[in-house]
Amino acid sequence: MPGNPFGEDYPTSKSPFDANHEYSGSDMAFATPQNRTLASQQRALASIGHSEQVGASTLEELAEQREKLDRVEQRLYEIGELQKDGQKQIGALQSWWKSWFTKKPATAVEPANKVLPVQAKNQENHASSFLSQNINPVSPSMQQQSFQLPSQNQPKSQFDANMDMMSSGMARLKSMATVMNAELKAQNKQLDRMDPQLARVSDTMTTQNRQMNKLLGVKNPP
Template sequence: MPGNPFGEDDNTAANPFDTNYGGSGGDMTFATPQNRTLASQQRALASIGHSERVGVSTLEELAEQGEKLDRAEQRLHEIAELQKDSQKQIGALQSWWKSWFTKKSTTPVGPVNKEPPPQIRNQPTHAASFLSQNVNSVSATMQQPSFQLSSQKQLSSQFDTNMDMMSSGMARLKSMATVMNAELRAQNQQLDRMDPQLSKVSDTMTTQNRQMNKLLGVKNPP
């Protein structure tokens, strides 16, 4: 038969908000404000770690892209120099054919002045340099240990440690943003520098093809 609802129940620990809930042998502990703060810090650290992973991936892509641009610009310079040598040979052929039919000596084609090589970076890209210098510190933030409910002293120590790690992580994210901006500016400047060179190479190729077709008696396309 149920007991008196207005009487004292022997099982006073049934209330989960009672500090004696579960008795001395209970294994459930409610989060204190300090523990909730640590949990919030852990979520913030996890978010920072995720942002750093995204940042590292972006920097790696930018570093690889920068290396490809450097190789492309160097190759573009080499092609331009080959075209100059080709133009010299075409000029010699034109002079030879002209002298063959006119029986007149012609002035030999002088050497073509070579342009200085492009200002290609001889140092690692901004992104590659940052990754090589900060790989260890970034990895440390990506792997955050979870905290456990403990004494007040340990909670305070963990709180301070988390704050230091959050500060370091935010500083690295700021540095990443600065490096990304510098790398993108450098690559945009490089693309602007390569654009007229690429157009010149393309125009020279078209002109030389027409000259060779004329020498060979092939009709040039309209």
């Protein structure tokens, strides 16, 4: 006996695209293309967030490294100035010894009253100023940014919001990469600038030690 009181039963279909499809609870759980897209966006946002955290940590390490290089370069400059003053004193001693052994009246050597200022040369592109001017687009607040699961009520608006966050995140990553590249180049130039300074300090120290040994009658090592 037909279920339809008018004597006709319409056939049901299992295809979701059929007009006579009979819906069930399991069909509602079927993942729609929108849901799959939102889930993919969620994974991309999480990956971008992780990359930003790694980039921020790297920038902090580069800033600390630059500060150390600045201190070393400052110290090399100060040592070089002290060696210049020391060379003047050695020259005065040599002149005094020469006058004493030749039994000539010792000439008073006026000490150098004018002491060269012990200060570092003007540095260009300090890490602190460099990063402070370029770190703003990638401020640490981004590390605390959390990406919420997509809302099922308004998938289209959530899709647009995710796209905006992905675009902003990629822009920040690009800015971070630019800052890192510039900072690495600046530090490499600084290391190249420090190499001859270090060599001069070492050579001057060796020369002055030999001069002092000669004045004191100590045989210099070969």
